[in-house]
Amino acid sequence: MQLFNQPELRKPGFRLAFCACLVAVIVLGMGVFTRLADAGLGCPDWPGCYGHILWPNEEHEVARANEAFPHAPVEHDKTWPEMIHRYLATSLGLFTIALLVLAVRHRGPQQPLKLPIFLLGFIILQGMFGMWTVTLKLWPQVVTAHLLGGFTTLSLLWLLTLRLNNHRWQVPAIGEARLRSLRRFAVVALVVVTAQIALGGWTTSNYAAIACPDFPHCQGAWLPPMDFASGFNIGQHVGPNYLGGIMDNDARVAIHVSHRIGAIFTAIVLLFMFVRLRGLGHMAANRMSWVLLVVLIGQILLGVSNIVFSFPIAVAVAHNLVGALLLLVVVSANYFLFTAEVNRGGVRL
Known part of the structure; x- marks a missing residue:
């Protein structure tokens, strides 16, 4: 690529x-x-x-x-x-x-x-x-x-x-219809990844990362007590100091579990994007699909490692940076898909 x-x-x-x-x-x-x-x-x-x-x-x-x-x-x-x-x-x-x-x-x-x-x-x-x-x-x-x-x-x-x-990519004419369809899906993938990053930000800003110290369960249960209303109350007032957080445990658990569910949904969407990129029949798109898959797997492993190793700062920072890399891969895919030119001669570049 x-x-x-x-x-x-x-x-x-x-x-x-x-x-x-x-x-x-x-x-x-x-x-x-x-x-x-x-x-x-x-x-x-x-x-x-x-x-x-x-x-x-x-x-x-x-x-x-x-x-x-x-x-x-x-x-x-x-x-x-x-x-x-x-x-x-x-x-x-x-x-x-x-x-x-x-x-x-x-x-x-x-x-x-x-x-x-x-x-x-x-x-x-x-x-x-x-x-x-x-x-x-x-x-x-x-x-x-x-x-x-x-x-x-x-x-x-x-x-x-x-x-x-x-x-710019030069896409063969035979892939023009797939290119138009993939553009729409790439936008969806970008929105999903952005939403997951926002959810991760909400998790850390409310100190909810440590609310579930075990994996794959959360506090020993698949469905622990959760308070979504308090956890996602974005209208909460400014307090004297949020260092360490002020939410109760059930609210933080709700945030953490939501982030895990969001990670699963994001992974599914990006796996579909991986398949769709490979189906474009374009060499550069094929290579980008593999980059997407490798970064996605790395991000999932870092997310699990955060929990398994009790949230060491080095792993947590890496989790954020690889999340940024994943976003850049999706941004790159959107850029190349939307600027791609159809090569009527059918040559793959």
Whole structure:
């Protein structure tokens, strides 16, 4: 599967967009680590950390910070992840500005402009959600939206990279009807994967990942007591502090079990997509189908490993990053399917 085009055929900004994707992966991974290490409030103020550009290190700085924030004493194992995440996210904003400048300089009918503009606006909004995550004390609605924003930013940067790469599939005429049908199914798959990521974000933001410490059962039962109304009450009010969560166990179990059911449904949809891609009769689609299958299996294994090994941070971070990779594979499939050109000569490329 030829993913990247010849350098001379790419559009201006390809390398910058690809580097931005790599930075976005690091930002996403660091954000996940920060959340799972309970460091989301490692710095109780914003944009600084206890009034510092970095974080308080000296003994007198720590003493002054503790005096100013008696409800949130300095914990060095939580301050540095939070601030590193903030600065990495800021650097991603600089990348998007540079991408927009390049788009304007090389403005033309084939050079994406609207997408870089939207990306910059979205990055600014994502920064606001980062601020609200701190100022609203880890309110689950904001934390989940911030997580989704991170996945969305990565997906949009990857989409921009694909567009600047300037490579399209050439589908034989015999597969034209299948191509149209597969496009619709690919959109469904993208919606399903996005919904599952949102459900995973809701699970972690409400500390529901550990609600079912056993597998395949949950608390020793196939259907443990669950409170869906409380678990999915997205209208819950802002509390004093959501660190550690405030839901009762039945509500968290409902969230966790829903995430497991969502994983099964997502796997079924993607397995169908695997079959449909192979049925297109196109070499690149066949190879992409295998990439999809391998990433899906890896994501399932990481999800199970999370439970079996009692939710180690390394596995949990990997589960989030492979989930992002799975999303990018589905985004790539959508891009290539919707930009594919029908080759009336029947040549497979």
